[in-house]
Amino acid sequence: MSERSDRTLDGDEPQLEGGRADQATESFIANRNLLFTVAYEMLGSAADAEDVLQETWMRWVKVDQDAVHEPRAYLVRVTTRQALTRLRTLRRRKESYVGPWLPEPLLTAPDVAEDVELAEGVSMAMLLVMETLHPTERAVFVLREVFGLDYDEIAEAVDKNTVTVRQIAHRARNHVAARRPRAAVSQAQNRAALLAFQRAVETGDLQSLLDQLAPDVVFLSDGGGAVQAALEPIVGADPVAALLTAGLGRIAGTASVKSAQINGHPALIMRIGGQVEGVLAMRTEGGLITGLYFVRNPEKLSRLEQETALRR
Template sequence: MSERSDRTEETTRPRAEGDRVDHATDTFVTHRNLLFTVAYEMLGSAADAEDVLQETWMRWVDVDPEIVREPRAYLVRIATRQALGRLRSLRRRRETYVGPWLPEPLLTAPDVAEDVELAEGVSMAMLLVLETLTPTERAVFVLREVFDLDYDEIAEAVGKNRVTVRQIAHRARNHVAARRPRAAVSPAENRVALLAFQQAVETGNLQSLLDLLAPDVVFLSDGGGVVPAALSPIVGFDPVAELLTVGLGRIAGSASAQSAQVNGHPALIIRTGEAMDGVLTVRTEDGLITGLYFVRNPEKLSRVGQETTLRR
């Protein structure tokens, strides 16, 4: 080969490699919000979802584009496999978590609430239900019910055959149906409940809030062993009413509650002075509060400062 040919090959190869990386980057960025949403729904943790994205990128950039027919499906497959591996290790860590574990709250844009299926999928109540599934069941349920992937795509993502995936999807669907709220989430009812909570925080008047508590209401607070929080679920009207009366009585007048959209639903950001104390979300059924979820762990509050984009 001539010296001129050698120079041509040397200059062409880096340029081709650079073009491939640029194309891979553009494709990844196009689907990044979707991949984050998949990982977050599987893990309930934004920090771990971001790690999954990094791992997905490192594998994607080495993929030969000639073998990829559907980049979106291929990327979802990589992200799902990475999330599955991480979810199995997270399960072991959560067994030693101090007190109830709650998902990491995300400040979301109004368009998430407009997508009913997406909003339900990332709600605190649903993410807690998904925690009761096995890792593979969770992956199959999320990919099928929220993202509407076909069974062949899901089979490739989780490393199972189509028949097995259909069986897993059926089992997971029944499991979730038995544990999810009986009625569809009502944003209007949630806002009424949160307004009563806001008034209790800012004025110390709890009566409107107590009037909305269901007999079987459940209160979960997540301090992660870092800040004070109930170390087990508080269940029933009387115990929850007593907890709220004592707790809100201590901070009434010195704390504030700001309305926000968290995980696609109305929520409150509670502050004492300038410091963020926690994020409160609720579940309502038939006009009554059946679930109160209060995330206080400071390590889980970083995503409440700016909106996170979620996509299907």
């Protein structure tokens, strides 16, 4: 349990009789990592996912535990509904966001990378694709494609009938298929590209990195208006190369980079003067870098010291 979730369980919850309180707490803790993963995949924000879990807990402890036959299904349903409500609010907030919005990066354990479907679902590239779905489509897609829930369960979670949910799932799958990366992520190719970036930072020699840029590479940086970042996507090998040459030239020799598993994939954590400056994730296809995702918004860099447990 995180410190934030510990406060959820010992601070403001309604007072329950001992046995009932223990039963509610045990069920919630047993499913907490799953619930967090559901909320995070729907929202792309760990801070908002934690808030959703707090709201789920507050509702859970008011329920007659003996009347709930499947706590996991019930908790997933409540979490989904709370995440849907928050997702609609976030969509309005993102309309005024300064520059590109990127998901909040999570330091993840090796077992996340071993679960291919989970790792793809929480990758920067896939979370950005899911940003293009409407809230209910995103909920249905996540619950069906990532967590494998049946249509009846999803229908209860999103308050739709089963026929409608099947239609939404079909539409969401087509939408994602048309926009998702063309090939499966190669962890080995990602590591090679990140190593080239690391060498460029440490030595100032960028050529091996620039040679790996795909013609249609896209660079996205998220400063959230709090720190300097490109305010629009940079597209194309030449513009991205120019940006990297200028940026890395300024910090070469002063910044340090360390490899880490971020959202189930190899990435780099960059520090200057010991302080986290940003997280760089990459997307490679056919040995070339097709996507660069640089998160610099300080509000999104708080979960890089301790691994976040994600579960399906």
